[in-house]
Amino acid sequence: MKNLKDKNLFREAGLIGGEWVAAGSGRTVDVVDPATQAAIGAVPDMAGPETRSAIEAAAFAYGDWKKKTNAERAGLLEAWHGLMLAHLDDLALILTTEQGKPLDEARGEIRYGASFVKWFAEEARRINGHTIPSPTPDRRIIVLKEPVGVCGIITPWNFPNAMITRKVAPALAAGCTVVIKPSEFTPFSALALGVLAERAGIPAGVINIVTGMPVEIGNEIVANETVRKISFTGSTRVGSLLMRGAADTVKRLSLELGGNAPLIVFDDADLDLAVEGALVSKFRNGGQTCVCANRILVQAGVYEAFAAKLSARVNAMTVGPGTQPGVAIGPMINMAAVEKINHHVEDALAKGAEIITEKPVLPEGAQYVAPLVLTGATKDMQLAAEETFGPVAPLFQFETEEEAITLANGTPYGLASYFYTENLKRAWRVGEALEFGMVGLNTGSVSMEVAPFGGVKQSGLGREGAQAGIEEYLEMKSFHMGGLG
Ligand SMILES: NC(=O)c1ccc[n+]([C@@H]2O[C@H](COP(=O)([O-])OP(=O)(O)OC[C@H]3O[C@@H](n4cnc5c(N)ncnc54)[C@H](O)[C@@H]3O)[C@@H](O)[C@H]2O)c1
Ligand SMILES: O=C[C@H](O)CS(=O)(=O)O
Secondary structure (H helix, E strand, O other): OOOOOOHHHOOOOEEEOOEEEOOOOOOEEEEEOOOOOOEEEEEEOOOHHHHHHHHHHHHHHHHHHOOOOHHHHHHHHHHHHHHHHHOHHHHHHHHHHHHOOOHHHHHHHHHHHHHHHHHHHHHHOOOOOEEEOOOOOOOEEEEEEEEOOEEEEEOOOOOOOHHHHHHHHHHHHHOOEEEEEOOOOOHHHHHHHHHHHHHHOOOOOOEEEOOOOHHHHHHHHHHOOOEEEEEEEOOHHHHHHHHHHHHHHOOEEEEEOOOOEEEEEOOOOOHHHHHHHHHHHHHHHHHOOOOOEEEEEEEHHHHHHHHHHHHHHHHOOOEOOOOOOOOOEOOOOOHHHHHHHHHHHHHHHHOOOEEOOOOOOOOOOOOOOOOEEEEEEOOOOHHHHOOOOOOEEEEEEEOOHHHHHHHHHOOOEEOEEEEEOOOHHHHHHHHHHOOOOEEEEOOOOOOOOOOOEOOEEOOEEOOEOOOHHHHOOEEEEEEEEOOOO
């Protein structure tokens, strides 16, 4: 990859037991720049045998890693964190080249990703067990916290750095070792993290990275008895497939799945703040985030004013390659994404919605999509039921608070939700009525390392980040000492 200050960060090999390796079959998978559709490199197309080797390497490394003191593990994570920040520009460039998001956003993702490593380095020092008062005088009971073991980490393309660190940092802090399967669309960000982990002194086999097409790698991670936990971020379809598969060996699971976030704007909202929140929530990463506002519900009294303010801001957005300064919306990840977005828009238009934004000049390249505001959205449209995962902002109109809550909760998903009001009583009523793992009041952003991140209903199981995030990688052991009378 051209223009990297440190060219060694770009690796076209998997990482197993401290060795950078090709696939046994010699097969590779091309990785494409979504801005140009040109290949930027290729990674090994690994399968079952390489995944088994990676699991064995992780199991071997686990023996020593779990015995390190928590402070030693914390120190190694701190060193990894420092290297991520020292190589921020290169990591961001790799990320933008394979994923497409604007370079400024990619830099933000590297900082965000690194924040989990710092946070869990700190949490490693606070893995405290506890004591239980004994029911009899001759016994003492303590509860020990122990690592789960070898973890399979499966991550998506939309945040190729942070979705890995949000899992790997707590896993390593807890004393687990990992086998990472990054998205086949964005493996280079994961491999660069592997290079920096090596440089930080994290021992061979603690982090293994298996690249390639998902099914055979996934099947091995799911079936292999040595893997004691799977942490997955991605679609609900694949998440439920993994959940079914993991049942056979009764693995622990963390699932961060799809969302269908509502963003509700009440008549009593600060409209400028609501527009800012909608822009952040809807258009970050070109609308390709699991927490992005998929349905913007606006109360009748401010509907026209909100639509006008939002569309003025959207009209000012520039679409282009993520490496071009000033670009707000980069290319979509692939043609399937573009087709889904177009299909949602066509379906909405056929059912009575209207585009109120201007048609922007799109650069050459098949994967660019115009950011849009649609008025007249209704719940029978496909974009109301499924994640559009693109820069399309559909505005639904409602009359009453009850109607807004019913609309907002009318989805099998329950990841993020947002609402705007200046009324304190309404703030509590609505905040408590929303059936989502995360609620933002007067903010369009809920993602940060200090707060629990995760969903309810079909948006998943477990929480990442915060103090809760490390518990996902720990088992409790009740240790009873008898005969003390
Ligand atoms: N809740 C969250 O925190 C969160 C965060 C980011 C993305 N997401 C969701 O992820 C989706 C977008 O990401 P995606 O398109 O990469 O999702 P995806 O489910 O297609 O893929 C996610 C990962 O699973 C792998 N995979 C696919 N089939 C597999 C199989 N049979 N066995 C094992 N692994 C398999 C993929 O290669 C990839 O690494 C959206 O639905 C989005 O909402 C959720
Ligand atoms: O795509 C959803 C992610 O979890 C991204 S973020 O954590 O909100 O940045």
